Amino acid sequence: MQIKKQVSFLIAIVWLGAMQIASAALTIEITEGVDSALPIAVVPFDTAKLSSKLPVDLAAIVASDLNRSGVLKSMERAKLPATPHYSNQVQYQRWRNAEQDYLVVGRVLEKSPGVYNIEFQLLDVLKKKQLLGRSMQARKRNLRSRAHQISDFIYQQITGTRGAFNTRIAFIRAQKKDAARKYVLQVADTDGFNAQNVLESDEPIMSPSWSPDGKSLAYVSFENRRPEIFIQHLATARRSKVAGFSGLNGAPSWSPDGKFLALVLSKDGSPDIYTLNTATKRLKRLTKHRAIDTEPVWTQDGKSIIFTSDRSGAPQLYRINVAGGKPKRLTFEGRYNTAAALSPDGKFIAMVHGARGQYKIAQLELETGNLTVLTDSSLDESPSFSPNGKMVLYASSRGDNGFLFAVSIDGRAKHKLSDQAGDIREPVWGPFDSK
């Protein structure tokens, strides 16, 4: 037994060694657009002065980012009436005739071999003036990231809300090879590019949770044929087992200050919520009930935890004070409400909402108790808010595969991420600092 444990640990190390290998990219598809989205034209950036061709198309990345938001709608490249690169080359009337509200122009200069300067300007077509201009340095390896930052600048300037394009998502990919299954924990950019393997295993991997600094993931791995919770630092691939008690070890969730994990253990009987101080390893039991208590998430102030419990006879969401006390029930509509995700402003909870045999993503407004169903499919799960609170990322099973979807919180804009190599599920959107 001891030998077996050591061997599987070794294997994990080998897998981690393979982490830098880029895997098949996810493909992205906008499934629901918004007619009232603001029209914006993103002109290809001038790269004519570069000594070699740029490996990425910056303007295309920006246009694609803005389209996914549902707030902006970028003009098809073939329809652009002109290709200016500086604001002083813009004939505003032409863009007005093309019914564009905004225009983005830019150029890339080479400071030294492999070191670039990207300049862009966001222009208001109606007011005929610049809204924003930035110059940023880049190297080959962070060109995509810079493009997402440009999208963030533009989105924030127009909507007043911080953009979340330059962040990452984590998710699980499950592959079937003959009778066996393979599970991969991956992180990728929000547009599915730069997917990297964090961990591969022949046994299930579940429930990834981002540390608030975006540098580590906590997750559940069955690599030792039972569920155990690990924390892994992404850049170094260093990891440690933080919970391997008898029974369940599940649903890790990082506290907003990064010092605690909320988790589920059944070592003392039925599944209950505990908090673990990650530095001192001190455990504190928060719930004590013979029912199932699971899926804890912290409120932004770190003072409460929202969790799923079937103490009423069916699973519903509850809130409990971290200092202790009696849990308060939050959901009353429908017989099945689980897997809470809290919006960054703390005003909304996204959840899996089961009604009439269908499992959809719904959003509860805490102040009013209003429940809005956001999705129209039947096997949806794992909701997670974008760090700016504008999108909800979730997983949905269709046919033989699982896909990731992101829906705007008004339910109007939606896009889909799919992976040819397998079933993808359990997405979690990383924090602003996850790049």
Added chain:
Amino acid sequence: MKSNIKIRSWLLAGFLALFVSACATTQEEVLEDGPPPEDQMPVDTGAITDDGSGGADASGIDGSGDDGITAIADDGPMTALELLEQTEGALADRTIYFEFDSAKLTSESIAILETHGNFIAGNGEVTVRLEGHADERGSREYNIALGDRRAQSVRRVLLFQGASTDQIDTVSYGEEKPAMSGHNEEAWSRNRRVELIYTVN
């Protein structure tokens, strides 16, 4: 250079995987091997009683001659392994099914589990791993808890029949390891289950 490293690490992973599966095979898969080969059969099976005379015609019950009738010695009770290898009867039934969002056992399931419980209680060399599962609907961690609750329901019956806590291990895979794929009631009903996985030590 990079691809070299890649190939090497995969090769290493491959070797380690082979090593592990070899380890696993010797320990866990005894039950799947079918009946033991002839030379491992208990020595007294089918042995002819010795009447001491040693003659060619001494094998008959009454010693009267070559009518082809021979006496058979007592084989003793079946071993735990032999009992588990039977393909019929309650012991061969090692999957217990459940209703949606429920860990309640049917009376048929309880009857099957009582047989298992008696068997485990009577065979100290036997251990069982109870693997709880759920269908795909709803959230994954809740389904892990549900699979655990199902495994605990099964465990209680086994303990009540006299099985020892040391003989029972439980694990829940929730919806992570479906027995049947598909998004319909047929698949779901096959996936809401506890599997009893035996090891004879």
